Amino acid sequence: MPPEDQKFPEPTPSGRHGKPFQAPRGARDFYPEDMARRQYIFDAWRKTALRHGFDEIDGPTFEHLDLYTVKSGEGIVNELFSFRRAGGETDFALRPEFTPTLARMVAAKANSLPKPIKWFSVGNFFRAERPQRGRLREFSQWNVDILGDESAEADAELIACCVGALEGFGLSSDQIRLRIGHRAAVESIFRRFEIAESNYGEWFALLDRKPKLEQAEYVNQAQRLGFDEKRMKELDAALDNATATTDDDLSSLASQLERTGVSAWTTIDLSIVRGLAYYTGMVFEVHETGGKERAIAGGGRYDNLVELFGGPPTPAVGFAMGDVVLSLVLQDRGLMPEGAELLDKIDARPDIFLISNGQEESEAALKPTVAELRRAGLHARHTHRTTRNVGKLLKEASSCHARYAVIIENAATCTLKNLETGEEKKDVPLDGLVVEMQG
RNA sequence: GCGGCCGUAGCUCAGUUGGUUAGAGCACCUGGUUGUGGUCCAGGGGGUCGGGGGUUCAAAUCCCCUCGGUCGCCCCA
Numbered sequence: 001m002p003p004e005d006q007k008f009p010e011p012t013p014s015g016r017h018g019k020p021f022q023a024p025r026g027a028r029d030f031y032p033e034d035m036a037r038r039q040y041i042f043d044a045w046r047k048t049a050l051r052h053g054f055d056e057i058d059g060p061t062f063e064h065l066d067l068y069t070v071k072s073g074e075g076i077v078n079e080l081f082s083f084r085r086a087g088g089e090t091d092f093a094l095r096p097e098f099t100p101t102l103a104r105m106v107a108a109k110a111n112s113l114p115k116p117i118k119w120f121s122v123g124n125f126f127r128a129e130r131p132q133r134g135r136l137r138e139f140s141q142w143n144v145d146i147l148g149d150e151s152a153e154a155d156a157e158l159i160a161c162c163v164g165a166l167e168g169f170g171l172s173s174d175q176i177r178l179r180i181g182h183r184a185a186v187e188s189i190f191r192r193f194e195i196a197e198s199n200y201g202e203w204f205a206l207l208d209r210k211p212k213l214e215q216a217e218y219v220n221q222a223q224r225l226g227f228d229e230k231r232m233k234e235l236d237a238a239l240d241n242a243t244a245t246t247d248d249d250l251s252s253l254a255s256q257l258e259r260t261g262v263s264a265w266t267t268i269d270l271s272i273v274r275g276l277a278y279y280t281g282m283v284f285e286v287h288e289t290g291g292k293e294r295a296i297a298g299g300g301r302y303d304n305l306v307e308l309f310g311g312p313p314t315p316a317v318g319f320a321m322g323d324v325v326l327s328l329v330l331q332d333r334g335l336m337p338e339g340a341e342l343l344d345k346i347d348a349r350p351d352i353f354l355i356s357n358g359q360e361e362s363e364a365a366l367k368p369t370v371a372e373l374r375r376a377g378l379h380a381r382h383t384h385r386t387t388r389n390v391g392k393l394l395k396e397a398s399s400c401h402a403r404y405a406v407i408i409e410n411a412a413t414c415t416l417k418n419l420e421t422g423e424e425k426k427d428v429p430l431d432g433l434v435v436e437m438q439g
Numbered sequence: 440g441c442g443g444c445c446g447u448a449g450c451u452c453a454g455u456u457g458g459u460u461a462g463a464g465c466a467c468c469u470g471g472u473u474g475u476g477g478u479c480c481a482g483g484g485g486g487u488c489g490g491g492g493g494u495u496c497a498a499a500u501c502c503c504c505u506c507g508g509u510c511g512c513c514c515c516a
Contacts, residue, residue, distance in 0.1 A: 025507070068516090078440080079514070097516040127516080130440075133509070141516095275515055298516085320516075357474065390474040398476045407474080419476075 026137025039346040041323055042122050044168050045142040049120035052161040054144060057119045059101035065091035067100045081126050094126035098143040106147055107311025115148030134294040134325040145318030152249055155282045156256035158317050162297055163262045170335040173264040180284040181272030185250045189238050204273045239270045278302045288329045297321035340401035351378045352404045353397035358388030361411040369430055376434040
């Protein structure tokens, strides 16, 4: 027995009086249908990444708190779920993103890994922010990265993987836009305008916020940074017109996107800078064109990060796609499969639903037949209800989306019914059912 | 973390100026006794009206707090 003072404190009455237990704010329960939809998304992510030549990895769901503060400063702590073991002195945090873990993993083995490193992962992440539409406290994310290749070819290859997934979900290039920015290209324009390097951060922040600001406020902010309205217009024009020709890397990226066949999905837009400080080159954001939802995915190049975590200098580019906004978009567009189609896609559809006609010998044959089918690798189900009304049981068979129903007629034979076509095959021997099903 | 809006069965909602045992559809369950599928018929379970406190003879209905959702700000990896 622990001493009195080490017992758990009284639970704080947090207002959940009548219903003491519910999922924490911003976290979700996944009932079978929800789970099937989630699985559909995960499967599509995995298949796409594998098809594009990426290997799957994962890391811990919690890390040392420092891993996140090193990169983003102390301010980030408010947005993390961090904790300390009772009596311990080490601070941990649930992972809010994958990139630091990835950089750590690569840094640890960088010298022994053949380049380029093409890795992906699917996992859950946690952020202690206020939940909103498209933004929860626990969510799933698909992370895809290419390390050890600094070329625009790698950027394009990564973007192609992202597009491949979107396409696989049934989305098209008129429903989705990948807007691609480029920090290095923007910086070269900054240099042309003789902006002090120490101000780049503020300028990036201003460009990032531009779509949200009133024109007057935008001009105002620019003045604060030392630009009058005329100069600001020149800068805007330079950014707007910065196409392929103004920057070598941007230009080769554009041609690589063309070669990879994804240019119909992309738009070069140098006002895309993204919030993260660690991006160094290309950055991109994926939105649905309706403009109502948050970003579906985002990413970019982060050539210094592995080094920052103690590894050898390693160029890297990656993106993440979250399940929350993606699900909303798929629902909005009617692209989330349901019923038999959904179960088919995740390989969870029952092959066969067995029904006894209620006679004693049929009843006796039911369980052994089910067992045999399952041993043969088939997905076999039967009712747990008491009724032997064939009509009701067929309804049950059909509502669980089984491909076939079997009505056991006696100790030796059954009727095999295709639930999609309605075709029936009578007098099928029970002991030949496995062969019948596999054939 | 800050502000606006919302909260009645699993889901979509109704509930009259606060007034008797809180309703419908769908879903779910059980029957319709030898048989064929999201139709029929008949029954049934399920809500302390998000929770707590207050005002009142009386509250789902008014007030406060709280929890949750949603929208905006911050942030967005």
